[in-house]
Amino acid sequence: MAKGYNQNQERVQLLGLLGKPLARRAGRRCELCETSGELRPFEIPPEPAEPDLDQLLLLCQTCAEQIRDPRKIQPERWRCLETAIWSTQPATQVVAVRLLRRLVPLTPWAGEVLEMIDLDPEIENWASKQN
Numbered sequence: 001m002a003k004g005y006n007q008n009q010e011r012v013q014l015l016g017l018l019g020k021p022l023a024r025r026a027g028r029r030c031e032l033c034e035t036s037g038e039l040r041p042f043e044i045p046p047e048p049a050e051p052d053l054d055q056l057l058l059l060c061q062t063c064a065e066q067i068r069d070p071r072k073i074q075p076e077r078w079r080c081l082e083t084a085i086w087s088t089q090p091a092t093q094v095v096a097v098r099l100l101r102r103l104v105p106l107t108p109w110a111g112e113v114l115e116m117i118d119l120d121p122e123i124e125n126w127a128s129k130q131n
């Protein structure tokens with residue numbers, strides 16, 4: 001038990017160190033919906049052994065909450081993905097693709113957005129790793 005706790009503490013510390021470069025990259029806005037306000041780092045699953053800036057997103061609470069709990073998804077709120085999917089930031093693209101795929105059964109526009117984009121094979125690979 002103690003080991004797990006220490007590992008978790010270490011992870012929290014490492015995430016803390018990445019907080020600044022992450023906020024700079026994101027321009028202090030949510031990297032999916034672009035709102036400012038209370039933002040937190042979100043580790044894109046599957047989580048790497050050590051927190052990695054390239055596999056983190058800075059997200060607002062609403063985005064993070066709906067990603068973690070798909071029952072809370074409000075499809076119309078995710079129109080922001082129409083823009084996010086074109087991001088040059090692989091992490092943003094990957095999470096946008098995953099969310100859009102989740103939205104396909106819920107709303108007609110999600111599939112249309114996915115049809116418009118030619119995903120880089122690397123992004124496709126990463127996006128299908130886990131959901």
Ligand SMILES: [Zn+2]
Binds near residue numbers: 032059060062063
């Ligand atoms: Zn957001």
